[in-house]
Amino acid sequence: MKKVITVCPYCGSGCKLNLLVENGKVVGAEAANGKTNEGEMCLKGYYGWDFINDTKLLTPRLKQPMIRRQRGGEFEAVSWDEAIAYASSRLKAIKEQYGPNSIMMTGSSRGTGNESNYIAQKFARAVIGTNNIDCCARVCHGPSVAGLQVTLGNGAMSNSMNEIEDTDCILVFGYNAADSHPIVARRILHAKEKGAKIIVCDPRFIETARIADLYLPLKNGSNMALVNAFANVLINEGLYDANFVANYAEGFEEYKAMVAKYTPEYTAEITGLSPELVRQAIRMYAAAPTATILWGMGVTQWGQAVDVVKGLSSIATLTGNLGKPNVGVGPVRGQNNVQGACDMGALPNTLPGYYDVSDDAARARFAKAWGVPSIPAEKGYTITEVPHKIHEGKIKAYYIFGEDPLQTEPDLGMMRKEFAKLDLIIVQDIFMTKTAMVADVILPATSWGEHENVFSSADRGFQRCYKAVDAVGDVKDDWEIYSLMARAMGYPMHYNSAKEVWDELRGLCHLYTGATYEKMADFGYIQWPCPTEDHPGTPWLYEGNKFDTPSGKALLFAAEWRPPLEKLDNDYPLGLCTVREVGHYSCRSMTGNCSALQTLADEPGFVQIHPDDAKKFGVKDQSLVWVSSRRGKVITRANINPRVNVGAVYMTYQWWIGACNELTVDQLDPISKTPEYKFSAVRVEAIDDQKWAEAYVRETYSKMKADMRKAALN
Amino acid sequence: MNRFVIAEPQNCIGCRTCEVACAMAHKPADIPMLTPENFRPRLKVIKGARVSTAVLCRHCDDAPCANACPAGAIVVRDNSVQVLQERCVGCKTCMVACPYGAIEVVTVPADMPSGSVLKTRNLKAQAIKCDLCIDRAGGPACVEACPTKGLHLVDAAVLEATLKARREQAALVDIPNLPL
Numbered sequence: 001m002k003k004v005i006t007v008c009p010y011c012g013s014g015c016k017l018n019l020l021v022e023n024g025k026v027v028g029a030e031a032a033n034g035k036t037n038e039g040e041m042c043l044k045g046y047y048g049w050d051f052i053n054d055t056k057l058l059t060p061r062l063k064q065p066m067i068r069r070q071r072g073g074e075f076e077a078v079s080w081d082e083a084i085a086y087a088s089s090r091l092k093a094i095k096e097q098y099g100p101n102s103i104m105m106t107g108s109s110r111g112t113g114n115e116s117n118y119i120a121q122k123f124a125r126a127v128i129g130t131n132n133i134d135c136c137a138r139v140c141h142g143p144s145v146a147g148l149q150v151t152l153g154n155g156a157m158s159n160s161m162n163e164i165e166d167t168d169c170i171l172v173f174g175y176n177a178a179d180s181h182p183i184v185a186r187r188i189l190h191a192k193e194k195g196a197k198i199i200v201c202d203p204r205f206i207e208t209a210r211i212a213d214l215y216l217p218l219k220n221g222s223n224m225a226l227v228n229a230f231a232n233v234l235i236n237e238g239l240y241d242a243n244f245v246a247n248y249a250e251g252f253e254e255y256k257a258m259v260a261k262y263t264p265e266y267t268a269e270i271t272g273l274s275p276e277l278v279r280q281a282i283r284m285y286a287a288a289p290t291a292t293i294l295w296g297m298g299v300t301q302w303g304q305a306v307d308v309v310k311g312l313s314s315i316a317t318l319t320g321n322l323g324k325p326n327v328g329v330g331p332v333r334g335q336n337n338v339q340g341a342c343d344m345g346a347l348p349n350t351l352p353g354y355y356d357v358s359d360d361a362a363r364a365r366f367a368k369a370w371g372v373p374s375i376p377a378e379k380g381y382t383i384t385e386v387p388h389k390i391h392e393g394k395i396k397a398y399y400i401f402g403e404d405p406l407q408t409e410p411d412l413g414m415m416r417k418e419f420a421k422l423d424l425i426i427v428q429d430i431f432m433t434k435t436a437m438v439a440d441v442i443l444p445a446t447s448w449g450e451h452e453n454v455f456s457s458a459d460r461g462f463q464r465c466y467k468a469v470d471a472v473g474d475v476k477d478d479w480e481i482y483s484l485m486a487r488a489m490g491y492p493m494h495y496n497s498a499k500e501v502w503d504e505l506r507g508l509c510h511l512y513t514g515a516t517y518e519k520m521a522d523f524g525y526i527q528w529p530c531p532t533e534d535h536p537g538t539p540w541l542y543e544g545n546k547f548d549t550p551s552g553k554a555l556l557f558a559a560e561w562r563p564p565l566e567k568l569d570n571d572y573p574l575g576l577c578t579v580r581e582v583g584h585y586s587c588r589s590m591t592g593n594c595s596a597l598q599t600l601a602d603e604p605g606f607v608q609i610h611p612d613d614a615k616k617f618g619v620k621d622q623s624l625v626w627v628s629s630r631r632g633k634v635i636t637r638a639n640i641n642p643r644v645n646v647g648a649v650y651m652t653y654q655w656w657i658g659a660c661n662e663l664t665v666d667q668l669d670p671i672s673k674t675p676e677y678k679f680s681a682v683r684v685e686a687i688d689d690q691k692w693a694e695a696y697v698r699e700t701y702s703k704m705k706a707d708m709r710k711a712a713l714n
Numbered sequence: 715m716n717r718f719v720i721a722e723p724q725n726c727i728g729c730r731t732c733e734v735a736c737a738m739a740h741k742p743a744d745i746p747m748l749t750p751e752n753f754r755p756r757l758k759v760i761k762g763a764r765v766s767t768a769v770l771c772r773h774c775d776d777a778p779c780a781n782a783c784p785a786g787a788i789v790v791r792d793n794s795v796q797v798l799q800e801r802c803v804g805c806k807t808c809m810v811a812c813p814y815g816a817i818e819v820v821t822v823p824a825d826m827p828s829g830s831v832l833k834t835r836n837l838k839a840q841a842i843k844c845d846l847c848i849d850r851a852g853g854p855a856c857v858e859a860c861p862t863k864g865l866h867l868v869d870a871a872v873l874e875a876t877l878k879a880r881r882e883q884a885a886l887v888d889i890p891n892l893p894l
Contacts, residue, residue, distance in 0.1 A: 040861045040862075040863075041731075041859075041861060042729050042731050042861045043729060043730060043731040043734050043735075043859075046731065046734070046735065046859060047734050047738070050747070055747065057747075177727075178727035178728055178729060179729075182727055182729045182731070182861050182862075183861060185727045185729075185862070186727070186861055186862045189724075189725055189727070189862055205763070205764070207726075207727045207728050207766060210724075210764060210765070210766065211724060582728075582729045582730065583730065595747035595748045595749070596734045596737070596738060596748045597734075599737075599748040599749060599750055599753045600730060600733070600734060600753070602750070642762070642763035643761070643763060
């Protein structure tokens with residue numbers, strides 16, 4: 001048996017593991033002694049590898065290029081030459097007729113790795129000539145990147161995941177570590193054992209709330225009010241670090257004026273929290289010699305998200321909890337390589353290495369390296385703007401790479417309607433997905449385990465994944481597919497290996513220059529910035545309290561609280577919040593094909609509802625129910641759960657039948673364009689004929705799986 | 715004294731890695747993949763309003779399940795309570811007797827002897843419970859897999875060491891002299 005070192009392809013914890021390989025087939029996984037996981041793994045790490053072997057439990061692997069010549073028709077298997085010729089000639093025609101900005105692309109924050117994301121954005125910028133490339137950071141930690149880049153200068157975690165256990169206080173805000181990152185949850189437990197104070201702000205009584213010193217069950221949609229109240233108490237009670245603020249921060253007077261009215265008494269009605277509890281919490285945070293803030297989707301998936309990120313960053317700044325070990329701001333990234341896709345410039349406003357597209361010098365440097373006259377200076381579209389831009393006739397082609405927007409974006413009914421108007425949909429993936437089902441061209445790629453690459457974990461750590469097995473079928477590495485497309489469109493692009501791609505990339509970005517494949521060998525862990533080859537990497541940012549903002553100072557920022565867009569009424573009396581489930585990942589095309597994980601939790605998923613609401617709406621535990629919003633209606637199973645709050649229900653977003661994104665509202669944060677997944681008005685209705693309902697789910701599921709297999713021609 | 719696996723609720727994050735590890739460790743080799751039908755973890759993660767923890771067999775020294783079993787199918791072996799599946803008749807008395815809800819009777823497909831005249835149902839009853847992965851080289855799979863190290867195998871030596879440490883703490887800790 002051969003053991004191959006790799007990094008887990010789920011969540012951003014960056015756990016190292018060994019894939020066990022026998023006769024050219026992956027047969028198991030064991031935890032390895034990586035920097036972040038130290039020999040531990042969660043169930044996805046241990047049992048999340050068998051999708052590689054094409055189990056077809058949910059959907060089949062793609063094994064040959066395919067073209068659908070007519071919408072609604074069947075796919076037809078073709079050679080790579082034909083697929084590339086077809087896709088590139090149609091892209092070229094669209095570019096000529098409507099201009100480069102009529103083409104939209106995605107990066108992929110998943111198993112493909114950094115090299116392919118670098119090449120995808122190079123294809124967009126150098127070959128197509130557009131900044132229209134974005135990745136699922138948009139629907140996840142986009143607000144953290146946008147907010148922190150403004151306040152501190154870097155959009156990533158300021159400190160390392162390992163440091164979490166040596167901090168004296170953890171403020172957990174809208175972040176369910178146990179379900180999202182079990183290996184980070186373990187760090188929080190260690191911190192508690194070592195005597196750290198734990199404060200949890202979350203409407204649900206999450207696992208971390210069980211070990212919290214203070215638990216603040218705030219109302220859904222009141223984040224900004226609570227963060228402003230924290231700032232108000234810090235200032236009014238003189239708990240902030242006046243010296244730090246005077247020397248290393250700016251904007252204090254405006255900030256102070258903005259939070260002046262947000263006393264805990266004023267915010268009590270908005271947040272539902274007693275003023276005394278709010279005061280105790282922020283006093284506890286301020287009193288700690290070192291304190292860390294961790295946040296997740298509970299902060300970012302709101303119409304007011306960037307403001308709250310900036311607010312949390314300001315709390316850390318006010319108390320001097322930056323620029324040293326065991327402190328800081330921690331937006332813990334949800335997908336294994338969403339940090340990496342951002343690092344590589346799969347964003348419409350930044351080049352690789354976070355050079356802004358408006359930076360003339362950076363653009364000129366990249367243009368020269370890529371051998372093109374220029375790179376466009378105007379920002380591209382975000383993935384959440386895509387349906388609107390299609391509607392306006394501005395986007396004509398969508399080249400989708402390792403994402404499944406027809407499962408993961410809000411208001412899927414509207415998405416499907418707009419997708420149908422596109423002239424060309426290219427899907428480059430490893431699985432048949434809901435999105436691939438409507439594609440005109442399918443370009444099949446190698447999976448994690450079948451190629452080598454680098455991932456970036458949530459704390460900016462670059463790590464290498466080695467190739468374990470050869471792919472089955474006529475598939476290619478993603479960077480090679482882009483190279484074929486580029487050459488077909490007249491741009492000379494050729495690489496012999498992922499390492500060659502990586503070396504080009506690190507030569508162009510001062511943040512990554514020193515992160516060589518050699519230094520990342522085996523268990524090497526290089527955290528950017530790593531500007532030179534003799535640099536060891538940077539576990540924590542802002543040494544000497546020097547921030548990467550234009551002025552070198554941290555910006556203090558607060559904004560007026562805004563309520564969520566959707567209003568509850570008699571027809572839709574409950575607030576739906578979409579959440580995550582520990583055993584599944586993203587659109588589920590990977591974990592849904594892993595036997596252990598799909599056995600643990602399968603369609604149609606659950607809606608978590610408080611016992612009082614269940615009683616009110618006549619819902620029985622484990623029964624099938626309808627959940628409907630102003631946009632759609634889905635069937636799912638009731639999970640009567642005393643840990644959720646009255647008036648809100650929670651659904652996980654990976655189910656294909658119980659698809660909560662049929663219900664969610666397309667309301668975006670004005671800056672980051674991140675959807676308000678955390679608040680849509682819904683109603684829950686009991687179903688009298690459970691026998692019919694069970695049969696309906698069974699039949700729908702069987703048909704869906706059969707259709708996928710048929711479409712994939714296997 | 716019988717050995718047992720104990721769960722520490724304060725370290726449980728409810729991730730159910732232990733359940734999958736258990737089901738995988740007990741999956742018959744001829745079944746290629748876990749399915750809902752053969753997913754039978756012998757420990758269950760229970761999440762109440764305020765507690766999350768795994769519940770499993772305590773390997774009681776005076777085991778109610780063994781006392782209740784009319785077929786003599788539940789025995790003590792290697793300081794643990796084990797089921798002799800060939801003797802189980804599926805009467806479910808053990809399920810009723812167990813105060814922890816840690817033993818369950820299931821029916822599994824069985825190969826009937828070839829040439830048997832009385833070929834009835836090809837099913838066999840089994841009482842399944844934690845067997846401490848008694849035949850597994852690495853010991854209990856759940857203990858090994860738990861990412862927060864919230865499960866522990868306890869035997870007489872571990873318990874004695876704990877008691878000793880607690881006695882020492884009680885005797886040696888600096889407490890004020892209190893009148894009786």
